[in-house]
Amino acid sequence: xxxxxxxxxxxxxxxxxxxxxxxxxxxxxxxxxxxxxxxxxxxxxxxxxxxxxxxxxxxxxxxxxxxxxxxxxxxxxxxxxxxxxxxxxxxxxxxxxxxxxxxxxxxxxxxxxxxxxxxxxxxxxxxxxxxxxxxxxxxxxxxxxxxxxxxxxxxxxxxxxxxxxxxxxxxxxxxxxxxxxxxxxxxxxxxxxxxxxxxxxxxxxxxxxxxxxxxxxxxxxxxxxxxxxxxxxxxxxxxxxxxxxxxxxxxxxxxxxxxxxxxxxxxxxxxxxxxxxxxxxxxxxxxxxxxxxxxxxxxxxxxxxxxxxxxxxxxxxxxxxxxxxxxxxxxxxxxxxxxxxxxxxxxxxxxxxxxxxxxxxx
Ligand code: SF4
Numbered sequence: 001x002x003x004x005x006x007x008x009x010x011x012x013x014x015x016x017x018x019x020x021x022x023x024x025x026x027x028x029x030x031x032x033x034x035x036x037x038x039x040x041x042x043x044x045x046x047x048x049x050x051x052x053x054x055x056x057x058x059x060x061x062x063x064x065x066x067x068x069x070x071x072x073x074x075x076x077x078x079x080x081x082x083x084x085x086x087x088x089x090x091x092x093x094x095x096x097x098x099x100x101x102x103x104x105x106x107x108x109x110x111x112x113x114x115x116x117x118x119x120x121x122x123x124x125x126x127x128x129x130x131x132x133x134x135x136x137x138x139x140x141x142x143x144x145x146x147x148x149x150x151x152x153x154x155x156x157x158x159x160x161x162x163x164x165x166x167x168x169x170x171x172x173x174x175x176x177x178x179x180x181x182x183x184x185x186x187x188x189x190x191x192x193x194x195x196x197x198x199x200x201x202x203x204x205x206x207x208x209x210x211x212x213x214x215x216x217x218x219x220x221x222x223x224x225x226x227x228x229x230x231x232x233x234x235x236x237x238x239x240x241x242x243x244x245x246x247x248x249x250x251x252x253x254x255x256x257x258x259x260x261x262x263x264x265x266x267x268x269x270x271x272x273x274x275x276x277x278x279x280x281x282x283x284x285x286x287x288x289x290x291x292x293x294x295x296x297x298x299x300x301x302x303x304x305x306x307x308x309x310x311x312x313x314x315x316x317x318x319x320x321x322x323x324x325x326x327x328x329x330x331x332x333x334x335x336x337x338x339x340x341x342x343x344x345x346x347x348x349x350x351x352x353x354x355x356x357x358x359x360x361x362x
Pocket of ligand 1: 025
């Protein structure tokens with residue numbers, strides 16, 4: 001199994017990723033090095049490779065009641081020759097006909113979506129299309145050499161929704177020439193479009209990219225880790241509150257990222273998604289405690305068992321910060337069975353009880 005990053009991405013579905021490594025891309029966007037971000041995969045996928053990958057995931061999967069989806073990631077699927085698309089889709093579809101896999105998803109560029117393309121995908125049980133939008137600011141898209149503008153992303157998502165496809169949208173934080181305001185504008189546009197799901201990750205400077213040269217010339221400064229966590233946390237909160245499922249924050253860690261000189265700079269962290277969740281839990285907890293006096297003697301947090309590690313934060317950072325604010329308090333964490341995911345409740349020795357909930361924690 002070459003990659004496990006998507007198995008937990010869509011709730012209880014099992015997603016089997018097949019990487020097509022830049023296939024179908026008309027050129028290279030300035031930040032993109034799929035050999036590092038997707039990992040080492042063959043350039044040409046033949047039937048035996050696809051079946052080996054799919055079977056390996058199916059054998060590994062213990063819960064046979066899960067929905068199973070084969071996903072073609074890592075390039076612009078609908079930009080490939082139609083015969084190549086047909087081969088891949090028909091091999092994947094044989095699993096659907098056998099009743100083993102439920103559907104297929106692809107990721108592609110917004111300018112490679114048209115009524116004809118969607119009719120073609122539908123024939124092969126493609127039900128979900130993920131679109132690389134990255135930003136809705138045209139100047140940012142231009143500088144990133146994306147080769148499309150925001151209007152094309154809007155048109156693509158609208159058409160996909162009209163044709164009843166499930167939609168995913170990818171956004172990036174920290175693109176060259178972008179600002180916090182620009183990123184928030186992209187979030188607002190995303191909310192207007194209402195895709196079913198979103199992925200957000202910060203820009204990292206990988207070797208072999210145009211961005212690497214820009215960085216080396218001093219023309220680009222990546223986000224600090226803290227800035228990236230905060231922007232992605234903001235995105236998670238805003239999109240989740242608007243009913244858009246955030247299925248990933250941060251890049252999947254590949255072994256290629258460990259290679260010398262693969263990563264020049266940028267907010268890359270193996271547990272980036274956990275950092276984002278921890279920061280959201282911490283901010284929500286601070287708001288919950290805003291009327292709790294600093295001399296409080298006992299603070300008891302009630303959480304769902306699965307939220308405890310996000311609440312504690314990496315290396316217990318969140319708890320240490322709360323302890324600094326309440327130096328006299330004994331801090332306890334309890335996990336009552338009925339506590340829902342994403343809900344933080346607090347009781348204190350002054351019998352104050354507060355509850356808050358974080359949308360999008362599933
Ligand atoms: S379209 Fe996507 S996969 Fe292709 S070069 Fe640009 S970012 Fe990379």
